[in-house]
Amino acid sequence: MMLDYDAPLYRPPSEARSLIFQVTLGCSFNECSFCDMYRSKEYSERPWEDVRAEIDMMAKYMPETRRVFLADGDALNLDAKYMAEITRYIRDKFPKLERISCYAMPMNILKKTPEELGMMKEAGLDMLYLGIESGSDAVLKKVTKGAVADTIIKSVNKAKGAGYVVSCMVILGLGGRKYSAEHTSGTARVISECSPHYVGALTLYLENGIKQEFLTKYRGEFEKIDDDEALEELHGLISQIDAPDEIIFRANHGSNAYTIKGTLPRDRQAMLEKIGWMRSHPETVRPQGLRGF
Ligand code: SF4
Known part of the structure; x- marks a missing residue:
């Protein structure tokens, strides 16, 4: 039914x-x-x-x-x-x-x-799903998210304080090549300061209908990152997250080129090693045609 x-x-x-x-x-x-x-x-x-x-x-x-x-x-x-x-x-x-x-x-x-x-x-x-997307204010502004890093941190902490389980999404590649480092460190900071119960990392995938609007809002500054750079962002994120509570971290969405999952901080080293291995074995990534947002 x-x-x-x-x-x-x-x-x-x-x-x-x-x-x-x-x-x-x-x-x-x-x-x-x-x-x-x-x-x-x-x-x-x-x-x-x-x-x-x-x-x-x-x-x-x-x-x-x-x-x-x-x-x-x-x-x-x-x-x-x-x-x-x-x-x-x-x-x-x-x-x-x-x-x-x-x-x-x-x-x-x-x-x-x-x-x-x-x-x-x-x-x-019981549970709320919230898109952090990025912890960089510059990126959040470019993608017209309607929120800045500090309001995201505040909102997640407020929901957790009221007893909700919070699951957050972040988007690898959202800052393009230019903002990649800032996007990674800012996102790690936001996650560290609000410590959601779950974090899911997706990879940017622009549908044709919105691609032009996305690029226009970026004012010519957006250059898509490749699979290796997405893995580098993921590596940076996992190494920099320093949260007070355990976080179940997954990068196994259909938009991703690879699958990484584990509980932070416990599985950090194993996850970083897996990313290192994947970077040296690019043939293991999910083919472009099989990815989607
Ligand atoms: S536009 Fe999409 S990503 Fe933005 S708040 Fe609405 S559903 Fe979420």
Whole structure:
């Protein structure tokens, strides 16, 4: 039994087996120059009657559901009371549920009070996926992310303080050749200062529809890095992260040329050695045609 989703529908790779309810459509920001996920949609919030009807229907067909993901691009933009109403209802309807998660932008978190974040957590929202993308303010500005490094750090720490599990994404190659070193060190600093529970490293992949806009916003300064340089960024990132808590770090997304995963700081040395080995065996990278964002 499938819901009649408003396409396109996206979810993090780790939510591949989750039941998805669309509580918002599109992204309330929709301006990041590297992202075309919701360009075809105007942001809107779905009414309670529609959301509730879908929850009721799926509770009949999939009562064993253990994980729910709330789409679209930044469901945390919803008013806290409305989000709490939705998650509480889902918890009631799916007795075996283990986790409810959604995407969040730094601003969604910062706009909410600690009490509101606590109320949604209490009502059953457990996990937030947030795009750091880069820790370099210069790069964040070039890609019109709508956030700077310090607000990202603040938002992740605020969410963690309210009890959420936070999973963050960073994008290798987002700074191009010119900003590569700054992108790497800035991103390592942001991760170190907010210590998300999970970090996923993707590799920049520009869809044709947004490529020109991305390059225009970069004002001629963008030069794509190659696979070896992406591995160098990954090496720099893993060596420079110095966080107070353990981080499960993965670079196994379909956009990457390779697969690296481990827990920091415990597996740091093994991960760095694997990267070193891959750099000397370029024939092991995933072929370009098999990669995607
Ligand atoms: S990256 Fe996230 S915040 Fe930026 S436009 Fe895409 S969905 Fe919206």
